[in-house]
Amino acid sequence: MANDFGILSFGAYLPRARMQRKAIAAANGWFAPGLKGQGKGERAIGNWDEDTITMAVEAARDCLGDTDRGALRQVVLASTTHPFDDRQNATVVATALHLSSALRTSDAAGSLRAGTGALIAALEGRERCLVIASDMRRAKAGSNQEMQYGDGAAAMLVGEGTPVARLLGAHTESVDFVHQYRMGDKDTDYGWEERWIRDEGYLKIVPKAVSVLLGRCGVEPAAVAHFVMPGTLSRVQAAVAKKCGLPETAVRDPLGAVVGDTGAAHALLMLAAALEDAKPGEKILVAGFGEGCDALLLEVGTGSGAARRGVKGALAERREESNYMRWLSFTGTLDLERGMRAEVDKVTAMTVLYRNRDMIEGLVGGKCRACGTVQFPRQRYCVNPECNALDSQDDYVFSERTGKVLSYTADGLTYSPDPPTYFGMVQVDGGGRMLMDFTEVEPASMDVGLPVKMVFRIKDADPNRGFVRYFWKAAPAARS
Amino acid sequence: MASGIKDKVVILGMGCSKFGERWDANAQDLMVESFEEALKDSGIDRKQIDAAWLGTAIEEQHVGKSAVPLAMTLRLPYIPVTRVENYCATGTEALRGAVYAVASGAADIAMALGVEKLKDTGYGGLPQRSRGALNDLFWPNLSAPGSFAQLAAAYRAKHGANKDDLKRAMAHISVKSHANAAKNAKAHLRNAITEEDVLRAPMIAEPLGLFDCCGVSDGSACAIVTTPDIARGLGKKDLVAVKALQLAVSNGEEVQYDKWDGSYFATTRIAAARAYKEAGITRPREQVSLVDVHDCFSVTELVTMEDLQLSAEGTAIRDVLDGFFDADGQVPCQIDGGLKCFGHPIGASGLRMVYEMYLQLSGRAGERQRAAPVWGMTHNLGGFPSQNVSSVTIVGQYGA
Numbered sequence: 110m111a112n113d114f115g116i117l118s119f120g121a122y123l124p125r126a127r128m129q130r131k132a133i134a135a136a137n138g139w140f141a142p143g144l145k146g147q148g149k150g151e152r153a154i155g156n157w158d159e160d161t162i163t164m165a166v167e168a169a170r171d172c173l174g175d176t177d178r179g180a181l182r183q184v185v186l187a188s189t190t191h192p193f194d195d196r197q198n199a200t201v202v203a204t205a206l207h208l209s210s211a212l213r214t215s216d217a218a219g220s221l222r223a224g225t226g227a228l229i230a231a232l233e234g235r236e237r238c239l240v241i242a243s244d245m246r247r248a249k250a251g252s253n254q255e256m257q258y259g260d261g262a263a264a265m266l267v268g269e270g271t272p273v274a275r276l277l278g279a280h281t282e283s284v285d286f287v288h289q290y291r292m293g294d295k296d297t298d299y300g301w302e303e304r305w306i307r308d309e310g311y312l313k314i315v316p317k318a319v320s321v322l323l324g325r326c327g328v329e330p331a332a333v334a335h336f337v338m339p340g341t342l343s344r345v346q347a348a349v350a351k352k353c354g355l356p357e358t359a360v361r362d363p364l365g366a367v368v369g370d371t372g373a374a375h376a377l378l379m380l381a382a383a384l385e386d387a388k389p390g391e392k393i394l395v396a397g398f399g400e401g402c403d404a405l406l407l408e409v410g411t412g413s414g415a416a417r418r419g420v421k422g423a424l425a426e427r428r429e430e431s432n433y434m435r436w437l438s439f440t441g442t443l444d445l446e447r448g449m450r451a452e453v454d455k456v457t458a459m460t461v462l463y464r465n466r467d468m469i470e471g472l473v474g475g476k477c478r479a480c481g482t483v484q485f486p487r488q489r490y491c492v493n494p495e496c497n498a499l500d501s502q503d504d505y506v507f508s509e510r511t512g513k514v515l516s517y518t519a520d521g522l523t524y525s526p527d528p529p530t531y532f533g534m535v536q537v538d539g540g541g542r543m544l545m546d547f548t549e550v551e552p553a554s555m556d557v558g559l560p561v562k563m564v565f566r567i568k569d570a571d572p573n574r575g576f577v578r579y580f581w582k583a584a585p586a587a588r589s
Numbered sequence: 590m591a592s593g594i595k596d597k598v599v600i601l602g603m604g605c606s607k608f609g610e611r612w613d614a615n616a617q618d619l620m621v622e623s624f625e626e627a628l629k630d631s632g633i634d635r636k637q638i639d640a641a642w643l644g645t646a647i648e649e650q651h652v653g654k655s656a657v658p659l660a661m662t663l664r665l666p667y668i669p670v671t672r673v674e675n676y677c678a679t680g681t682e683a684l685r686g687a688v689y690a691v692a693s694g695a696a697d698i699a700m701a702l703g704v705e706k707l708k709d710t711g712y713g714g715l716p717q718r719s720r721g722a723l724n725d726l727f728w729p730n731l732s733a734p735g736s737f738a739q740l741a742a743a744y745r746a747k748h749g750a751n752k753d754d755l756k757r758a759m760a761h762i763s764v765k766s767h768a769n770a771a772k773n774a775k776a777h778l779r780n781a782i783t784e785e786d787v788l789r790a791p792m793i794a795e796p797l798g799l800f801d802c803c804g805v806s807d808g809s810a811c812a813i814v815t816t817p818d819i820a821r822g823l824g825k826k827d828l829v830a831v832k833a834l835q836l837a838v839s840n841g842e843e844v845q846y847d848k849w850d851g852s853y854f855a856t857t858r859i860a861a862a863r864a865y866k867e868a869g870i871t872r873p874r875e876q877v878s879l880v881d882v883h884d885c886f887s888v889t890e891l892v893t894m895e896d897l898q899l900s901a902e903g904t905a906i907r908d909v910l911d912g913f914f915d916a917d918g919q920v921p922c923q924i925d926g927g928l929k930c931f932g933h934p935i936g937a938s939g940l941r942m943v944y945e946m947y948l949q950l951s952g953r954a955g956e957r958q959r960a961a962p963v964w965g966m967t968h969n970l971g972g973f974p975s976q977n978v979s980s981v982t983i984v985g986q987y988g989a
Contacts, residue, residue: 516743520735532729557746
C-alpha cells in the first residue's frame, strides 16, 4: 500500500491523574446514594493546568513524533469544550507544535461527532492533515456524568504514504435526536432518560448508518474485526453489535473502567487503541453517536505509524487520585479561598504575546551560528561571553528536548491552585537551560538530576478578563 | 586602571530608624526618623547637603515614583535628588550615588537615604506583583524564598552535603542572628530561638522553613558623606572611610549559559574580588573584622560565606557549625541581627548594614561592640540566585 492515502500515525493523551470513582461515590453518597453502584474503577481527570488545548498538543506530539511537520497542510481540533469561542483553538495548538503559518487550521465543534466528522473529512480529502480530538467536559457534583466522563485526547495524522489504516468508506446519518445538550452559557450537559437513548437512539440510528455503509462497501458485518463505538450506557456496544450482525468478539472496550468517556475525543481514542491491537488486513468499524451517527469503515495497513506513547502508554502513565475536593477546585466547581496573593492582576499584553509567540507558545530559543551555543530565550546578543555575537541565532526548538533538574524547590508561599509550586532550573540535554515551573511532580522522587521532559500547560489565568496563558513546564520524563 | 574609591570619601553621619512592623508610621515618618539621627550625627544643617539619593524598591507600595517624596518629606532646598532602585541592593545603590558624587568633586556633602514601607499589603511576606509584561509570560510564579531555596538543592548536589547537616547549619545561622538582635534595640525580631524551633517551623519553600526567612519590615536608614578634608574641617575625628564599593550585575550567563551550577552567586564572587583589590585586602578570612551579609534566607548567608572567601568552597557548613561567624567567633556575621532579625525594609537594608559597621568602627555599638575592628564589610544582594545584583562595601578607619 505504498503511496496510499490514509491514517499514517496516531497518538493519544490521558491526564495522569485517575479519580477513583469510589471517592466520588463516598463524597456524594449522602445526597445521591444511587452513585454507589457506579463507584468502581477510575476516570482520567485533567490537572489544574490542563485543558482541551494542552491535551490536544500532547496527543498531537505523540502522533507526530519525528515526522516532517513542515509537510502538514491542515490541523483540525475537534471538541465540545474548546477553551476559546473566539480565538481559534487549533491555531494555538499549531503554534505550540511550531508549525508553519502556511496552514489551514480549524476547530470542529458542536457535537460528540465533532471528532469522527473531522476524521471523515480528512480521510476523504487529499491533504496531509492532523486531526486532533480533545475534550474536558464539566459535570455537576454528584451527577452520573461526573462518574462517567473522562478527560483525554487523541490525534490522527492523515495523508499520503504507507497508512496504518485507510478508509474504505464513510456514511453519516444526521438526526436531531437530543440525548443530551449544552447551550453556550452553561457549563454542564443536560440529558434525557437512558432507556430511551438506548432504544430509540443507539439501537436504531447506529444500525441504520452501519448497514448503509457496509452495504455500500460490500463488506459483510461478520468481516468486521474491531467495532469502535463510544457510549456510557451499560452494554450498549454489545447490543448494537448484535443488532448490526457484528461478531461479538469485535466489540471494543469503551474504556469506561479506566478512562471514562472523553466526549468528542472518545471515538478517536478508541480507534487509536484498536489500531494498537489490529493486524494488517483487518477491518475496523467506527461509529460516532450524537445527533445521528458517523460511521467509518477502515482497513488496517502495513504502516508502522505506532504512537510513541499511544493509548497503552497513556493508560500506564497514571496516578491514583482520591482527593475529590481537590478535583472539584481544579474544575472550578468548588470556589476555594485563594488568599490575597492570588489577587495579582494577570493582564496579558497581546502585543507582547504576539511578538514572542514562538518563544512562549512554541518554546523556541536560539542557536548561535558563530559559536554554536544553544540558549533560551533568544536574545539579540549571544549569551556566550566569548562570543556575544549580534543577531547570530537560528531558531532552536526546545519542546522536544529532555533535560535534568539542576535545582528545585517546593514553594508554599506563592499562589498556586495546587500548592506547593514546584519550579527550578532545568539543564536541557544538548544545551540551554531555563528556570521553569514543574508539573506532575512526585514529591518523593524530586531531586537534582531528575530527568524531565517538556509539556505544554496552562501557566495561569486572568479571571478578570477571561484569558488563559499557556507556557511549557518540565515534567518527570520516565516513571518507574 | 581606575584609582578606585578608597579613602576618597568618609562618613559624616548616619541614622537608622527602628525597624519592624511600624503600624504607626508612614514611609515619610520613617525617612524623618533616620534623617534626624544622621543630621544630628553629622552636625550640619540640611542646607549644606549638595545632592541626595533616595533608595526605594517597591515604590508603588508606599511613596510612589521619583525622588520627589524624599525632597518633599525632608524639605530639601531644590537640590539634585535621584531615586534609585536595584532590587534588594537598592540601599547600597543609593550610597554608591552619594559616594561617587563626593569622590568626583561634584558635591561636597551628599546624602543617601533608603526607605521601605512593606507592611501595608495585608499579608505576610513581600508584596507579589507583576515582573514585567514579557517576564510574566514565562517566569515561574516564584516567591523570594522559593527562588533562594534553589541554592540548597544545588549546593547539596555539588558538595555531596547531607540534607540534615545543611539544615542544621542553616538553623545555626538563624539562631545566631536572633541572639545578636536581642542586643539591638532597633531590631525587628529580638526573641531568642533554639535550633529545635528552626527545625520544627512550618515549611515555606523546601528546605526553607519560617525561621530560615528574614523579617519583612518597615524602616529607613540614612548616610551623609563628604571628603576627609571637609569632615576634619567640621571637627570630625576618627573618620570612617569608604575603602571599597563594588557592584556586579548578572548578564544572563547564570540563567541562560550552561556553566553555572546553581550553588553560589557568580556576582558576589566577582564583586568581592574587586572590593578586596580596591581595599587592599589579600587574606579576607584573616583580615575582615566583621561582616554583615544579605541573609534574606539562611541558605543565602551560608553560600555567601564562600562567595566572600571567608570560608573555602564546600566548608561553610563546618565553619558555621564551628561558630566561626558567631558574635564571639573569628569573623562575626550579622552582629546587629542582619536581615533575618534587624529586618529587611528593602531600600534601607544596604544602608542599615553600613550603619552597623560605622557604629562598630566608631566604637559606638554598645553591647554589640567588638574590640578594635579594622575592616567592616557589607554585602547587599538583590534578585534571584540565577539573576541578581550583588554589591560589596568595605569601610575602615580613614588612612589605616
